[in-house]
Amino acid sequence: MLARRLLAALPLVLVLMPGGHASAAGPDGATVPDAFDRLDRSQRAADGARSRAQADGWAEGVVRRSASLRDVESTSANPQHQLTSVDVAVDLEAQVLTTTASFAQAPTDAEAVLGVVLGTWDGRSCVSAFTALTTTVSSQVQGQFTDGTGVPLSRTVGGASVTLTSAAHPLLRDSAFECAYAVVLPTDQNGAVLSRAFAEALDETHRPALEVDPDQLMVGARAGRWASLRVTLRNTGKGDAGPVRLTAAGSGVQVRPGVVELPALAGRSSEYVELKIRLTAPKKAKGKGKKGKRTKSAKAPRPRPVTLTATSAGASPATARPQVAITPKPTVPKKLEGSYWWGWESTTTMSSAGWITHGVWFVDAKWAYTGWAEGRRPRCSAKVKECQRYTYNKRKGVVKIGKKRAKVTSEGFAFVHPGAGEKLDFHPLTLPAKGTKLQTDLIHQNWSGTCMLMCNSWTENLSFGSDGRFALSRVTIGSWPGLGSVWSILPPDQRGTYRVVRKGIVELTYDDGTRKRHVIGIEHDPSGKPNPVAAGLLLDDVNYYH
Numbered sequence: 001m002l003a004r005r006l007l008a009a010l011p012l013v014l015v016l017m018p019g020g021h022a023s024a025a026g027p028d029g030a031t032v033p034d035a036f037d038r039l040d041r042s043q044r045a046a047d048g049a050r051s052r053a054q055a056d057g058w059a060e061g062v063v064r065r066s067a068s069l070r071d072v073e074s075t076s077a078n079p080q081h082q083l084t085s086v087d088v089a090v091d092l093e094a095q096v097l098t099t100t101a102s103f104a105q106a107p108t109d110a111e112a113v114l115g116v117v118l119g120t121w122d123g124r125s126c127v128s129a130f131t132a133l134t135t136t137v138s139s140q141v142q143g144q145f146t147d148g149t150g151v152p153l154s155r156t157v158g159g160a161s162v163t164l165t166s167a168a169h170p171l172l173r174d175s176a177f178e179c180a181y182a183v184v185l186p187t188d189q190n191g192a193v194l195s196r197a198f199a200e201a202l203d204e205t206h207r208p209a210l211e212v213d214p215d216q217l218m219v220g221a222r223a224g225r226w227a228s229l230r231v232t233l234r235n236t237g238k239g240d241a242g243p244v245r246l247t248a249a250g251s252g253v254q255v256r257p258g259v260v261e262l263p264a265l266a267g268r269s270s271e272y273v274e275l276k277i278r279l280t281a282p283k284k285a286k287g288k289g290k291k292g293k294r295t296k297s298a299k300a301p302r303p304r305p306v307t308l309t310a311t312s313a314g315a316s317p318a319t320a321r322p323q324v325a326i327t328p329k330p331t332v333p334k335k336l337e338g339s340y341w342w343g344w345e346s347t348t349t350m351s352s353a354g355w356i357t358h359g360v361w362f363v364d365a366k367w368a369y370t371g372w373a374e375g376r377r378p379r380c381s382a383k384v385k386e387c388q389r390y391t392y393n394k395r396k397g398v399v400k401i402g403k404k405r406a407k408v409t410s411e412g413f414a415f416v417h418p419g420a421g422e423k424l425d426f427h428p429l430t431l432p433a434k435g436t437k438l439q440t441d442l443i444h445q446n447w448s449g450t451c452m453l454m455c456n457s458w459t460e461n462l463s464f465g466s467d468g469r470f471a472l473s474r475v476t477i478g479s480w481p482g483l484g485s486v487w488s489i490l491p492p493d494q495r496g497t498y499r500v501v502r503k504g505i506v507e508l509t510y511d512d513g514t515r516k517r518h519v520i521g522i523e524h525d526p527s528g529k530p531n532p533v534a535a536g537l538l539l540d541d542v543n544y545y546h
Contacts, residue, residue: 055176058092061237064205065090067180069197076194079105081112083195086182095173097166106160107136113185118177126179126199132164208241210310210318217534220327220526226276234270241265241312250306254278277324300326325527330409332397336362343424353448357541358417368401372541375517429521430530431504438464440532442544454480462544470498
């Protein structure tokens with residue numbers, strides 16, 4: 001077995017501990033500081049030991065580093081000098097090192113010096129970064145980083161085992177240790193190593209990191225009925241979580257089930273949970289009011305929050321607060337003039353894009369604009385291709401756009417859009433008033449092309465702040481399978497200020513001075529109200545959503 005090991009790295013000399021830390025000599029004149037001078041600065045890896053290029057740290061979720069050193073060899077015939085195993089553990093949360101070395105026989109009268117070393121990989125060698133030393137019979141102890149920083153140690157003995165425990169020190173958390181090894185040195189300064197445990201990789205234990213992500217920020221249903229809410233439970237950390245408990249509750253809200261138990265949630269994985277939520281409308285008042293008039297029904301309650309909380313041992317709790325609303329009964333609009341609507345085509349992987357959107361803007365009492373009026377309010381006439389004459393019967397709630405008829409309610413209408421060639425469902429948008437401030441953080445994801453030949457996919461992130469600032473970013477990934485090539489584009493974020501300069505028109509002024517205007521429409525949430533946070537918005541033909 002020894003013949004298969006790699007050649008040992010050349011020993012390097014460690015700097016002595018700073019003055020004032022010297023310990024009294026033990027039997028045979030052994031001192032701990034003297035042993036620092038004689039320790040190998042590096043140690044070759046054990047057979048089959050794993051090495052990695054770089055360790056994770058506390059910021060990446062590591063809570064513990066540990067190793068069991070079992071590949072040992074001894075040149076001494078004295079069992080009190082012969083290592084059988086060494087266990088090493090660094091608790092990053094407590095910032096404490098604990099190491100236990102076991103000998104073939106309890107060291108009671110044959111003095112030696114034990115050194116346990118934490119380090120980093122350099123090829124197949126573990127290079128020292130921190131060393132914990134103790135004399136095996138007497139009680140000398142000392143801990144030291146290679147830069148000379150000392151760390152107090154305590155020592156306990158149980159049978160044939162010696163345990164060293166450090167005081168808490170931030171460098172034990174901040175140092176990216178990757179490996180560990182151990183040696184036993186004689187008291188004779190010129191003597192050879194008596195026993196050694198070859199270097200092994202430190203295993204990292206990561207903390208789980210839970211996230212709760214409802215697929216909608218607001219759900220709704222008719223009074224007394226249940227709304228469905230899909231919740232994604234994510235563990236974004238590398239450490240496994242389990243069991244995981246999700247609770248859902250809210251004042252005046254019923255949730256089924258109120259508690260969901262998952263036996264485990266592996267690191268970097270997710271699970272989906274379906275919840276039913278109901279918000280009951282107030283009961284109608286009975287009897288008659290003053291002068292024999294029947295009292296009106298109570299108004300529907302406002303949307304209420306539902307608190308979703310995920311917990312698991314070793315992970316910080318994660319929460320989200322979607323809302324549940326009563327969806328009002330649809331009404332017939334009194335007029336369509338000035339209203340703005342949008343819809344989208346049903347697409348598949350064979351389509352030319354993921355989102356193919358269409359708009360209808362009833363610009364006045366007789367014209368409907370069926371294109372996208374980018375950055376301006378459209379003007380219609382018989383000469384404009386995108387303009388269609390329309391008539392509206394408000395008593396019946398029926399609109400005729402060109403030659404197509406549709407039944408219109410406050411929730412929308414369906415008709416064959418001239419730009420799509422198929423019947424689409426159209427949904428209302430609200431044009432925000434001049435001076436409106438927004439507070440949103442939305443995304444848009446899309447793709448285009450034929451992916452058997454060439455296609456792109458991209459994600460845009462759009463945020464508006466109530467301080468009048470905006471940020472827009474985009475990441476694009478593309479492929480050309482026929483040529484075996486892929487590419488990505490990650491341009492710098494675009495930032496600047498925004499103003500709603502007139503109803504439905506927002507002007508973006510980029511920090512480089514560029515100005516662009518867009519038509520902005522706010523989508524409606526399940527309660528029927530314009531809500532850019534929960535429902536999203538459109539800039540021209542691009543829809544942004546939660």
